[in-house]
Amino acid sequence: MTAAEAAFRAEIRDWLETELSGDFAALRGSGGPGREHEDLEERAAWERRLGEAGWIGVGWPDSRYGKALDLQQQVVFHEEYARAAAPGRLGHIGEQLLVPTLLAHGTEEQKARFVPGVASGEVMWCQGYSEPDAGSDLANVGTRAVLDGDRWVVTGQKIWTSLAHIADWCFVIARTEPGSQRHAGLSFLLVPMDQPGVTVRPIVQLTGTSEFNEVFFDDAVAAAGDVVGEAGAGWRVAMSLLGFERGVSTLGQQIGFTRELEAITVRARENGAADDPVLADRIVSAWVDLQVMRHTALRTLGGDAAREAPWAANVSKLLWANWHRRLGELAMAVEGPAAVVTSGLPYELTDDQRLYLFTRADTIYGGSNEVQRNVLAERHLGLPRDRA
Amino acid sequence: MDLTLTEEQRDLRDAVRSLLTKQADSAAVRAAMASPTGRDEPLWRQLTGELGLTGLSVPEASGGAGATFAEVAVVLEEAGAALLPGPYASTVVVAEVLTRFGRTDLLPALGDGAVGALAQREPGDRSWPPRVGCVGSRNACSWLLTGVQAAVVDGGAADLLLVAAVDGGAETLFAVAGNAAGLSRAAVPLMDQTRRAADLRFERVPAVRVGGPDAVAFARDVAAVAAACEAVGTARRALERTVEHLRARTQFGRPLGSFQALRHRAADLFTTVEAAASTARYAACVVATAPDELPVVAPLAKLVCAQALTDVAAEAVQLHGGIAITWEHDAHLWFKRAAHVQHTGGSPEQLRRQLAPAAGL
Numbered sequence: 001m002t003a004a005e006a007a008f009r010a011e012i013r014d015w016l017e018t019e020l021s022g023d024f025a026a027l028r029g030s031g032g033p034g035r036e037h038e039d040l041e042e043r044a045a046w047e048r049r050l051g052e053a054g055w056i057g058v059g060w061p062d063s064r065y066g067k068a069l070d071l072q073q074q075v076v077f078h079e080e081y082a083r084a085a086a087p088g089r090l091g092h093i094g095e096q097l098l099v100p101t102l103l104a105h106g107t108e109e110q111k112a113r114f115v116p117g118v119a120s121g122e123v124m125w126c127q128g129y130s131e132p133d134a135g136s137d138l139a140n141v142g143t144r145a146v147l148d149g150d151r152w153v154v155t156g157q158k159i160w161t162s163l164a165h166i167a168d169w170c171f172v173i174a175r176t177e178p179g180s181q182r183h184a185g186l187s188f189l190l191v192p193m194d195q196p197g198v199t200v201r202p203i204v205q206l207t208g209t210s211e212f213n214e215v216f217f218d219d220a221v222a223a224a225g226d227v228v229g230e231a232g233a234g235w236r237v238a239m240s241l242l243g244f245e246r247g248v249s250t251l252g253q254q255i256g257f258t259r260e261l262e263a264i265t266v267r268a269r270e271n272g273a274a275d276d277p278v279l280a281d282r283i284v285s286a287w288v289d290l291q292v293m294r295h296t297a298l299r300t301l302g303g304d305a306a307r308e309a310p311w312a313a314n315v316s317k318l319l320w321a322n323w324h325r326r327l328g329e330l331a332m333a334v335e336g337p338a339a340v341v342t343s344g345l346p347y348e349l350t351d352d353q354r355l356y357l358f359t360r361a362d363t364i365y366g367g368s369n370e371v372q373r374n375v376l377a378e379r380h381l382g383l384p385r386d387r388a
Numbered sequence: 389m390d391l392t393l394t395e396e397q398r399d400l401r402d403a404v405r406s407l408l409t410k411q412a413d414s415a416a417v418r419a420a421m422a423s424p425t426g427r428d429e430p431l432w433r434q435l436t437g438e439l440g441l442t443g444l445s446v447p448e449a450s451g452g453a454g455a456t457f458a459e460v461a462v463v464l465e466e467a468g469a470a471l472l473p474g475p476y477a478s479t480v481v482v483a484e485v486l487t488r489f490g491r492t493d494l495l496p497a498l499g500d501g502a503v504g505a506l507a508q509r510e511p512g513d514r515s516w517p518p519r520v521g522c523v524g525s526r527n528a529c530s531w532l533l534t535g536v537q538a539a540v541v542d543g544g545a546a547d548l549l550l551v552a553a554v555d556g557g558a559e560t561l562f563a564v565a566g567n568a569a570g571l572s573r574a575a576v577p578l579m580d581q582t583r584r585a586a587d588l589r590f591e592r593v594p595a596v597r598v599g600g601p602d603a604v605a606f607a608r609d610v611a612a613v614a615a616a617c618e619a620v621g622t623a624r625r626a627l628e629r630t631v632e633h634l635r636a637r638t639q640f641g642r643p644l645g646s647f648q649a650l651r652h653r654a655a656d657l658f659t660t661v662e663a664a665a666s667t668a669r670y671a672a673c674v675v676a677t678a679p680d681e682l683p684v685v686a687p688l689a690k691l692v693c694a695q696a697l698t699d700v701a702a703e704a705v706q707l708h709g710g711i712a713i714t715w716e717h718d719a720h721l722w723f724k725r726a727a728h729v730q731h732t733g734g735s736p737e738q739l740r741r742q743l744a745p746a747a748g749l
Contacts, residue, residue, distance in 0.1 A: 265748040274749050284740040287747035292692055295391065296666040302392030309392075315659050373655035374648070381631050381654055383645035 009076050012055075016084040019049060024087070031088025032256075034358030036211030039087070040166060044124075047091045051121030057095055059248060062103050065115045071248065071301060078252030085259070090163060094118040094125035096249075098171055101188070101241045105229040114169075114190070128158040128172035128191070128215060129238065135160075136371050138173075139182045139235070143217060145174035145189055147231075150224045152176075152189055154197070154217040160365065164200045164213040167193050172217070173238050176231050186234035190226040197221060206357050208347040242313065242367075250297040250316055254290065257324065260355065261286055264331050273334040282330055286323070293319050311380045314372045321362040321369065328356035389677075391669045393462070401462045404441070407434075408470040414718050417582065420473040425545065426584040427474030435476065436501040442479045443498040445676075450492035451499065457484055457610070461617040461672030465665075468621025471721055473582040475542035477614045478505040482550055484675065485561070485607045489599045494563050496547035503566075505546035506611050507537035507588060508733070516738035517608065522553035524560055524595060531555065532570075533562055533595040537588040539576050541732075544586035551590070552604045561603035562595035569593065580728040582721065606679070609686030612733055613671045616686075616693035619729045620668045623661045623697040626704045626722040630654065633708055650707060657700050664696035684746045691739040694729045701726035 020028055024046055030039045050056050057066035059074045069077065089095070099118050102111050117123030134140040143156025154174055164170065170191050177185030191198070197220030202210035229237040265283055268274040274283065296319060299305065300312035309315075331352040332339040343350050349357070363369045377383040393401065411431045412420075420428045436442045445460050446452020453459075460480050467476050482504025486494055496502030513519045522535025533553055543549065549564045549571075564571060570593040573586045599606075631654055634645035644650055671689035674681045701722040705712040712719035734742065 262748060269749070280744065280749055281737065281740055283749060284744050284747045288688060288691060288740070288743065291688055292663050292667050295670040296663050298389060299391035299666040299669060302390040304392040307392075309662070311658070311662065315662055318656075318659050319663055370652065373652040376655035376658055377645070377651035381645075381651075381658060383631065383634060383651050383654065384643050386646055386648045386651065 005072060005076060008073055009080060012077055012080040013084070015053065015055075016080060016086055019053075020084055020086060024049070027087040028085040029087075031090070033088070033211075033361070034207060034354050035088065035209075036163065037209040040090070043087050043090050044166070046087050047089070047121035047124075049121070050091075051119055056091060056121055057099060057115075057119050060099055060103060060115075062111075065099070065103075065111070065119055074248045075251050075301065078249045079255055082252040082255035090166065091118065091121055091124055093127055093163065093167075094123065094169075097127060097241050098125045098169075101171070101228060101237060104240060105188075105237045110190075110226075110228065117168075123169065124163065124167045126161050126164040126167035126170045126193070126213075126215075128161060128170045130160045131157060132159050136368055138238075139186075141173050141175055141186060143172065143174045144178070145172075145176050145187060145222070146178075147176070147224060152191075152222040152224060152227070154189065154191060154220045154222060156217050158215040158217075159212075160203075161200075161213045161215045162211055164193070164215050165202055165210075169193060170198075170215065171228070172222075173234055176227075176234070180232075183235040185232055186238070187231045188228040188234040188237040189222050190228065191217070191220055191222040195220055206360070207349060207354055248301065250320070251294070251301075253320065254294055254297065257290055257293075257320070257327070260327060260331075261290060263351070264327070264334050268334045271334070271336070273336065279333060282333070286327055286330055289319075289323050293323060311376060314367075314376050314380075317367060318369060318372050318376075324362050325359040328352075328359035332356045389670070389673055391666060391673065397459060397462050400459060401466060404439075404463050404466040405469070407439075408466055408472060412470040412472050417471050417473060417721070421581040426582075432474050433501050436479075437499055440499060442476065442483060442502075443495075445480070446483050446487055446492060446495065446498070450487070450495065452483070452487075452492075456676035457613075458669075458672050458676045460484070461613070461669065461675075464614055464617035465621035465624070465668075468618030468725075469625035471582045471622060471718075471725060475503040475505065475545055475584075477611075477618055478542035478546070479503050481506055481607065481611045481614050482548060484610050485550060485603065486563070486598065488606060488679070489561075489603050491563070491596075491598050494548065494596060494598070502547040503542055503545045504548045504550070505540055505542040506607055507540045507543060507549055507551045508608065508611065509538050509540075511536055511538040511587070513538075516734040516742065517605075518552075520552045520554055520559050520604070522551055522590060524553040524555040524562055524597070526555075531562060531595045531597055532592040533564060533590045534592055535590050537590075539578070539585045540588055541583050541585050543588050544573050544575050544584055549588070550598065550607055551588075551595070552607075553595075555597070559601040559604045561598040561600075561607055563598050564590070564593055564595045568595075578728070580721075580724040582725065583728065605683060608733075609682045610675055612686040612690035613668070613675055613682075615729055615733055616664075616668045616671060616689035619693040619697040619726075620661065620665045622722055622725050623664065623693070623700040626697075626700050626719075627654070627657050627661055629718070630657075630700075630704045630707050637709075644707075653703060653707065657703055660696045660699055664693045667692045684743065687734060687739045687742050690729075690733055691736055691743070694726070694733075695736060697722075697726045698730050 058069045060066040145152040145154045172189045176187040197218050199216040201214045203212045273279050300309045443452035444455045448454040509518050510521045524531045547566045570591040572589045637644045671685045674685045705719045711717045
């Protein structure tokens with residue numbers, strides 16, 4: 001570690017330590033996948049605090065809007081954020097998906113209008129991609145938008161929309177050319193959520209809590225100018241955001257994983273599960289695979305990773321999602337028969353149970369395992385497409 | 389730690405790959421397998437003499453190229469990809485150990501194709517880390533080594549052997565010349581015919597002390613990392629060949645690779661191989677720059693990469709179908725290499741037990 005890196009690490013660590021000792025102390029460990037329902041108001045305040053201090057959008061490649069940190073500094077930021085058990089972000093959809101898309105495809109006017117709200121932690125976004133009939137087959141989008149004078153009129157339904165219930169805006173893929181098929185004729189629209197034509201209905205998940213929603217657009221309106229890229233060219237814009245995540249946050253995510261595995265390991269020592277050599281072997285396997293993920297992340301973040309590891313996004317998604325799902329199974333196995341008892345009524349799950357249940361979603365959202373495998377097979381192994 | 393290849397490493401890889409594609413294709417490998425020495429002599433002379441690849445990480449002052457084990461790892465991957473018969477891995481492990489412990493004076497003439505080998509196991513021993521049963525005793529001017537070692541890879545051809553022995557209760561690493569008095573060597577046949585091995589008997593053989601328990605452990609760890617790098621190379625090549633087969637082979641009027649059941653298996657193998665390759669690369673960089681991490685990273689790399697090769701080789705056989713059961717196709721060579729790597733240098737279960745403390749158990 002260089003002296004500059006160490007100083008930078010200390011700066012972030014000190015800031016987080018100070019902030020998370022005061023008003024926000026109770027937020028350590030709050031939120032994140034599987035616990036998005038927790039402390040919504042307090043976490044919204046935390047977002048604004050992050051924004052005030054300039055810790056939102058540290059990786060945006062445009063220094064007009066953020067710190068424009070280099071890759072190593074971004075990794076350090078995410079690592080320290082995870083190490084401090086700072087709260088799960090509410091603004092990550094705007095920060096990591098919307099703004100990079102705007103910076104790549106938006107007009108200067110759009111950037112000036114939308115980026116500062118995300119940077120300050122005040123404006124929340126959600127992602128309107130999936131639909132009931134367009135899950136893994138995303139190009140089967142049925143939501144329509146028709147230009148009517150100076151506005152788009154949007155009709156249709158989105159689903160699995162994370163955090164729509166707190167979002168101010170939604171970026172929506174909609175079909176803007178009537179009769180168009182598949183990837184053609186789609187547009188990337190910016191739609192305000194607070195209007196009569198938008199209805200959000202939470203989906204109660206297997207954990208009993210909600211972080212995904214259904215979003216209904218019934219003649220909802222968006223300004224005519226709030227289309228990113230050209231109208232009809234939305235597929236390219238929509239897909240480009242999949243390439244923005246180079247795995248910078250992966251090393252931070254792995255610190256959270258390490259913490260989860262450590263808790264399970266300690267529990268196994270305490271309750272005697274570790275005396276079972278088969279369970280002990282599974283625990284070590286989980287630890288081994290976590291090290292392998294770390295090495296893979298380091299390799300895909302290296303100087304020449306774009307050339308050496310163009311498959312990084314797909315490989316790391318498969319690795320972490322499968323690993324995390326197995327960890328949920330391991331947590332239950334370590335707990336043994338007591339694993340089936342919840343912590344209380346009406347349906348208060350234990351950490352193990354929440355992990356076990358919600359990690360089933362990991363291998364489905366953000367491109368299911370099956371979609372990742374298809375992408376690897378077609379783009380990186382050069383295998384022919386499956387015939388319907 | 390940046391784990392991507394440097395420009396120089398990329399050039400090295402391309403040069404070695406290009407050479408081995410020409411000189412160590414399937415026919416050449418099979419010819420070497422069937423030859424008395426188990427290697428292609430002109431190719432070995434070229435690799436060691438002209439290219440100096442066994443001395444890659446040896447300091448220039450000691451006649452080497454002054455690179456690091458990260459560069460050696462690049463060559464090991466290519467050797468593994470080609471299933472290059474011959475003592476490349478064994479020799480670079482010995483060179484690395486002697487360099488680390490400041491005993492490059494003991495190095496045999498690497499530029500003339502000299503061979504090194506590390507003895508790791510006594511007959512009948514199935515423990516890991518292996519039992520150290522050889523005994524070193526001091527006489528007036530040197531040590532004398534007594535004991536037996538089983539199926540030492542490249543032990544028959546080695547000009548210099550590294551052997552662990554107990555000296556006054558402490559594990560000690562000794563170097564023994566291949567032609568030393570009192571050393572007898574008997575070839576033993578292996579299922580993986582791309583390798584050669586020998587049983588060794590030491591009866592009061594003159595030996596030189598290389599180092600203590602840390603040298604014994606370092607030698608074992610570097611051998612594990614070398615095995616991991618080779619295994620990744622073999623796994624990657626076996627997968628490439630399997631994917632080519634899935635593209636080219638047509639059944640039911642369509643390429644096999646268009647069947648999702650098969651595409652997904654290929655994609656999973658790709659993930660397995662690239663993840664293992666990351667760990668092998670990390671381990672090679674640890675040998676080069678951060679040996680403190682080696683006691684954990686070396687068994688980890690061997691565990692992960694041997695398992696990756698085992699998985700890929702087994703699937704390569706299945707996905708190739710009947711042709712893979714023939715002697716003619718290379719699939720059995722990958723499959724046999726996988727078994728060799730998996731069952732030597734610690735079983736998966738033993739390596740996980742070794743890693744348990746690092747995992748918090």
